[in-house]
Amino acid sequence: MRPQWRIRIIVPVASAVLLIVAGGTLAAVHMTSSPEWHRPYWKTLYARPVAIPFPPGDPYTPTEAALGRRLFFDPELSSSGTLACAGCHEPSLGWSDGRARAIGDSGATLALRTPTLIDVAWVPVLGWDGKFQNLESVAFAPITASENMNLTEAELIRRLSASADYRAAFARAFPDGAISRRHVEQALAMFERTIVAGEAPFDRWIGGDANAISAAAKRGFDLFNGRARCASCHSGWAFTDGSFHDVGTATGTDIGRGLLFPTSVKLRYAFKTPSLRDISRRAPYMHDGSIPTLDAVIALYNRGGIARPSRAEAIGELGLTASDEADLVAFLQTLTADRPSPLPRAAR
Numbered sequence: 465m466r467p468q469w470r471i472r473i474i475v476p477v478a479s480a481v482l483l484i485v486a487g488g489t490l491a492a493v494h495m496t497s498s499p500e501w502h503r504p505y506w507k508t509l510y511a512r513p514v515a516i517p518f519p520p521g522d523p524y525t526p527t528e529a530a531l532g533r534r535l536f537f538d539p540e541l542s543s544s545g546t547l548a549c550a551g552c553h554e555p556s557l558g559w560s561d562g563r564a565r566a567i568g569d570s571g572a573t574l575a576l577r578t579p580t581l582i583d584v585a586w587v588p589v590l591g592w593d594g595k596f597q598n599l600e601s602v603a604f605a606p607i608t609a610s611e612n613m614n615l616t617e618a619e620l621i622r623r624l625s626a627s628a629d630y631r632a633a634f635a636r637a638f639p640d641g642a643i644s645r646r647h648v649e650q651a652l653a654m655f656e657r658t659i660v661a662g663e664a665p666f667d668r669w670i671g672g673d674a675n676a677i678s679a680a681a682k683r684g685f686d687l688f689n690g691r692a693r694c695a696s697c698h699s700g701w702a703f704t705d706g707s708f709h710d711v712g713t714a715t716g717t718d719i720g721r722g723l724l725f726p727t728s729v730k731l732r733y734a735f736k737t738p739s740l741r742d743i744s745r746r747a748p749y750m751h752d753g754s755i756p757t758l759d760a761v762i763a764l765y766n767r768g769g770i771a772r773p774s775r776a777e778a779i780g781e782l783g784l785t786a787s788d789e790a791d792l793v794a795f796l797q798t799l800t801a802d803r804p805s806p807l808p809r810a811a812r
Contacts, residue, residue, distance in 0.1 A: 499686030528637040532655025542613040558742035564753025577753040583702040585657035599653035661741040662801030684795025696778035703740035709776040712769015732774040744800040
């Protein structure tokens, strides 16, 4: 009797492995293929979503988003009356601030770089160490932090309540019209969820425009998803897995998510994977702003970082050539929209 052949194809990063089982015998045949062979599939992984997710208990309304926008750009939310949320999250700078470390209301330098708010609606937990469970929980933190905006909750509510315009805005946004911490959190979070990356050349390319990006950028895309291992963490349309990894760079007393999980080996020195959207506008890089350019970031990952038990499995020496590094940078530049991400349409 002829043996029954069962064929299973496993496709790793750079080659296909054909496993043929025949009469109990297992044979593995490696079939090399160029990265372009995988490109059509990889492109499907980056399709943009069609809708912004809002909490079921607080669905989108234009009035609440408009109130959130007004609060976001109002310097009265700081102790001195000079620093708004937008002072650190500037739309023209990729909704960050262009600094290595954030600057608080008093002029003091904070411990970490300001994270972008682009596509934050899709981020499951927030903060470089993930201590915030949602946008509502993080909204008030910078306002009341003494090293940041340094305004007490009581003083904020007093200032807002003293404004007839704000009283009317809260009445339009919420059925009870109350000016409360909870409603401030909801309004700010709603506006921030509407901050979505603008269309970039990369989006047009995966949408069918073959000439939207250069040949070098296309090679960089193949490397990004292939042997450079970038997509291991910077995955999906927002180019982040929303998780935390030690990429072998952090040192010192700030151990990132490891502070929240002190018994975890893998979370020591693990920080949030940032989105790569509008990345060209968001230098310097890393959680502490320690890397000045994209070229330096790629060179850092090529070296592999510090070898230690917490280092992510995808991090290690990559063996990329200078040409490979240039192609990766060319690709990353295609993730920046042609113009700065606009203020959300419904919240203008």
